[in-house]
Amino acid sequence: MKKAYGAVIIGGGILGNATAYYMAKLGFKDVLVVEKNYIASGSTGRCAGGIRQQWDSEYNIKLAMGSVKIFERLEDELGFPTEYYQGGYLLLAYEESHAEWFRQRVQLQRSLGLDVRLLDPYEAKQIVPFINTDGLLAATFCPTDGHANPFLVTFGYYKAAQRLGVDYAVQTEVVDIEVKEDRITGVRLNTGDFVETEVVVNVAGGWAKEVAKMVGIDIPVNPQRHEIAVTEPLEMFFDPLIISFKHGIYFRQELSGGVIMGYGDPNEPWSHNIKSSFKFLRNVTAKVAAVMPLMDDVRILRQWAGSYAMTPDAQPIIGGVEQVEGYYQAVGFSGHGFMVGPKTAQLLAELIVLGQPSMSLEPLSLNRFKKGEIKREKAVI
Ligand SMILES: Cc1cc2nc3c(=O)[nH]c(=O)nc-3n(C[C@H](O)[C@H](O)[C@H](O)COP(=O)(O)OP(=O)(O)OC[C@H]3O[C@@H](n4cnc5c(N)ncnc54)[C@H](O)[C@@H]3O)c2cc1C
Structure with a gap:
């Protein structure tokens, strides 16, 4: 130095x-x-390493689209593996307010050049056959979203x-x-x-x-704890990262088979606390199983937490x-x-x-x- x-x-x-x-x-x-x-x-x-371009604000969409262009050639540029994978993001709306918001948002995203589609429940099930379509109103899918190893x-x-x-x-x-x-x-x-x-x-x-x-x-x-967990490795059975706004969850399958899942507790206070909790495990597993019932039987291997740095x-x-x-x-x-x-x-x-x-x-x-x-x-x- x-x-x-x-x-x-x-x-x-x-x-x-x-x-x-x-x-x-x-x-x-x-x-x-x-x-x-x-x-x-x-x-x-x-x-969770998720890389999504389906945002609400125009600036976030542009920033994420710009990052995806970088991620697509980053391994070559840096001469280092990144485990970058474009399996898409499937966003689910189980409430009418979310479905309406999806319809408006897709228009903006498409006007900015993003390849994103509004789907009905039948079409969403074609992409991930195991999702619960009871009460599902709409979904969106962007095939160039994905994930990488952080x-x-x-x-x-x-x-x-x-x-x-x-x-x-x-x-x-x-x-x-x-x-x-x-x-x-x-x-x-x-x-x-x-x-x-x-x-x-x-x-x-x-x-x-x-x-x-x-x-x-x-x-x-302000820092806010966000918890996350991963299951035992399973045979690959779905490609995209799935988000349900009603349940406040996201989950995706890692290339090594484990399903990584997170839930953002809206009542979590600002703090530097990054301890893991049972409450989170109970919440996230119940919510993931509600969206994908076959996950009900799966064992959790590990959990951890980190900080979101939140702005107003x-x-x-x-x-x-x-x-x-x-x-x-x-x-x-x-x-x-x-x-x-x-x-x-x-x-x-x-x-x-x-x-x-x-x-x-x-x-x-x-x-x-x-x-x-x-x-x-x-x-x-
Ligand atoms: C559970 C969870 C899931 C997430 N999932 C996703 C996701 O799927 N996709 C996504 O895009 N984002 C996700 N995020 C958010 C993402 O992790 C962060 O936005 C991003 O990593 C921020 O990177 P950073 O470099 O700004 O901060 P950090 O990675 O936090 O790095 C900041 C560093 O600064 C160091 N530091 C702090 N103070 C000092 C000091 N005084 N002197 C020296 N060093 C200091 C710290 O030790 C730390 O290593 C998730 C976050 C969490 C907690």
Whole structure:
């Protein structure tokens, strides 16, 4: 580790590694990534790896479509396996309000060039024969949605960034950021070292609020526990990731056979708690079995939890800020930061290195909360 860097990135998840890689690729190689634990130890290594373009907000659709283009050629670009698989996402509406919302949303998504179809229950059953169609009103399917292995994707960016000259300090925490006359001057580490820099990138996931506080900024990003479980390996029997908005669940079958399932408890408070609970297991298994009855008999192998970094409109905050020169952030992904991570990191790197991203990040600026220009992303689970 040197005494000074052109930029210090705080966080070694998908965002930290991918941003470092894209900055170095643009020629800005004097970068240090600081990770307080190990690479992918945060939400990235705890996520379901789902990659979906079927969103409600136009910006999220574009960000996810841009990421899918990157995912499609990422193994070749990074020279590293990613286990990327396009098995589609099947979204189910068991309530009329959801069905109506699907109809409107598909129009917007198709107008943006997304290959997505509105299905009736019979057509949905052709795609996954085991779903419960009792009370099912409509579904949507996008064949280019899919999933990837979050560890492999992150390690791929990590190795590629290192090859381009990026430095790493793992098991090292940033404990303070020094700001003089509204400009970043350096970061203080828990080792006692001070690293000089004019650029800091906050990609600290569930701890983003604490890092922003180090430069005197209060951001509306709060950690919320989300739990997840995986079954014993089963013979492959369905391809897409399935979401039911009525039940608040998602589940998909891994390439190794296990069915990975998550449920977002709307009553979960803000906190850094990432302990597993029996309550979750009871909830998620009952809800998954309601949507796919043959899952009733299956054994759970493992469960874990991680943080969603929630914002008031369930959309991320990306870009610089007016108050502090040299401070950038990509935070508050509200449960979908893995899938939009590659495109977000590319745009953030362009902003930092070139001064201008190839797609405007203005709709996701911190300012939107001050201006009151917020519209909640409804498709979050
Ligand atoms: C159960 C669950 C399922 C999910 N499923 C999906 C999914 O299917 N698809 C999807 O797109 N998203 C999913 N997500 C959300 C996704 O995991 C996150 O949005 C994404 O991983 C965020 O990446 P990140 O790099 O911003 O943060 P993280 O991966 O959390 O990385 C931040 C890192 O910063 C480090 N850090 C924090 N503070 C400091 C400091 N002061 N100094 C040094 N290091 C620090 C942390 O140790 C951490 O490793 C899921 C999340 C959970 C919890």
